[in-house]
Amino acid sequence: MGTTATWDALWLDVHLLPLAPADPAATVRDGALAVRDGRIAWLGPRAALPEGATAASTHDGGGAWLLPGFIDCHTHVVHAGQRSEEFELRMQGQSYEAIARRGGGILNTVRATRAASEEELLAQSLPRVRNLMREGVTTLEIKSGYGLEPESEARMLRVARRLGRELPLRVKTSFLGAHALPPEYAGRADDYVALLCDHMLPALAAQGLVDAVDAFCEGIAFSTAQVERLFETARRLKLPVKLHAGQLSDLGGAELVGRFGGLSADHLEEVSDVGIAALRAAGSVAVLLPGAIHFLRETRRPPVAKLRAAGVAMALASDCNPGSSPMPSILAALNLGCLLLGLTPTEALAGATCHAAAALGLSGETGSLEIGKAADFALWEVERPAQLCATLGFNACRQVVYQGRCRPLPG
Structure with a gap:
């Protein structure tokens, strides 16, 4: 029987680049990420989502890349x-x-x-x-x-x-x-x-x-x-x-x-x-x-x-x-x-x-997609994360989340 989880928010259909210091190049294709109380509660392949997991709100990432803020x-x-x-x-x-x-x-x-x-x-x-x-x-x-x-x-x-x-x-x-x-x-x-x-x-x-x-x-x-x-x-x-x-x-x-x-x-x-x-x-x-x-x-x-x-x-x-x-x-x-x-x-x-x-002395708080860290991340409409470095003068940011809440992009 699977583990039941209740989350505040869940992002689906995203590719994850967690940028954890131990292996910053590691990626998760067709992933998911869940948030509870402003913190990352779960992340991994969408196929591995816990059985019976529910979320108060679900967001369709549309195949975007999700990176730490x-x-x-x-x-x-x-x-x-x-x-x-x-x-x-x-x-x-x-x-x-x-x-x-x-x-x-x-x-x-x-x-x-x-x-x-x-x-x-x-x-x-x-x-x-x-x-x-x-x-x-x-x-x-x-x-x-x-x-x-x-x-x-x-x-x-x-x-x-x-x-x-x-x-x-x-x-x-x-x-x-x-x-x-x-x-x-x-x-x-x-x-x-x-x-x-x-x-x-x-x-x-x-x-x-x-x-x-x-x-x-x-x-x-x-x-x-x-x-x-x-x-x-x-x-x-x-x-x-x-x-x-x-x-x-x-x-x-x-x-x-x-x-x-x-x-x-x-x-x-x-x-x-x-x-x-x-x-x-x-x-x-x-x-x-x-x-x-x-x-x-x-x-x-x-x-x-x-x-x-x-x-x-x-x-x-x-x-x-x-x-x-x-x-x-x-x-x-x-x-x-x-x-x-x-x-x-x-x-x-x-x-x-x-x-x-x-x-900044914040390694335990933010900077990578890891369970327990602040849910600070952004979704990018790019085919590969390297596009963020290879392009100058174009902003492909689709959504920003700060401490688990979607943040309006400033006008």
Whole structure:
């Protein structure tokens, strides 16, 4: 006699790509997936459905591919203003670093963001977030870092929290106060780091606005010693850390992430074999950001072959920001991850799901289709999952489900 099951919802006539970390290439043709209480209750071949199983609602997938909801694990979507003038300068041959040293780059966005109210920040951020949601994103990381003073940083993080409350979307926040040196602290980087460690980060953490701590370890930003001081503060506050590491030069950021058992090291256009070994030993994720490479026309690439050989998990994200990656599109990140970085389609899809979940500390909650995990998934009208990577500028998303509920695709 078969096992009887009662579910809230059941999807039939779907092909499943669970993207479980142990075997991300495994598929189930003509499958089914059941949901109970916002969690995945059953999945497998339709022919293996439990005898007598019932569901309050049944959905016909029409032969679509059902994948975990995408996770964009590195974004700067909350900001004000735009920087297309810098795009023009780069097209005339000026470098990102040279523009930044003249007070452009991040500080340009800082000026606009400081001047924006909370409602203005929310209004400017919503279109970017909705575009990601249309592309099947169900979990989004949002960084601060364009305020660089207590109230503006808090305002950014409050907007990020509002996005997670007001939209059917899981939002994780990262405090990136160590993104650039604010102009009022010119020549006094250590004093600014002291402000971050002694006042800003503890206050924001006490308000429940911070899920993780990030920093930009670079010659135009902060040294490894300064970042280490910030990470020590994060450790005392029991907050996980991550790092913008090796984008323009290798200052040992990957080793620092490994030493602190960080969630991820992001960018990694420049990273040593020692840094790769440190990430592997710590179980930290390498977050690859091909949008920045594309928009900055970088010739340096993350050493994907070495990361792969070392067994370092590779996540993939949009890095959506106003300057170096104005790209609110996880689908574009999939395509560029393959074409620019040499990822296989399976690696790219795993990078935007199960490995992205690990980069946010969410492996037990979401990122793959497994019993007990959140019912976060999307249906795609494609013949093969690789089409999601092979196509640019077309969105084949048919339906998005977040925590077991069908989510309207934003208009």
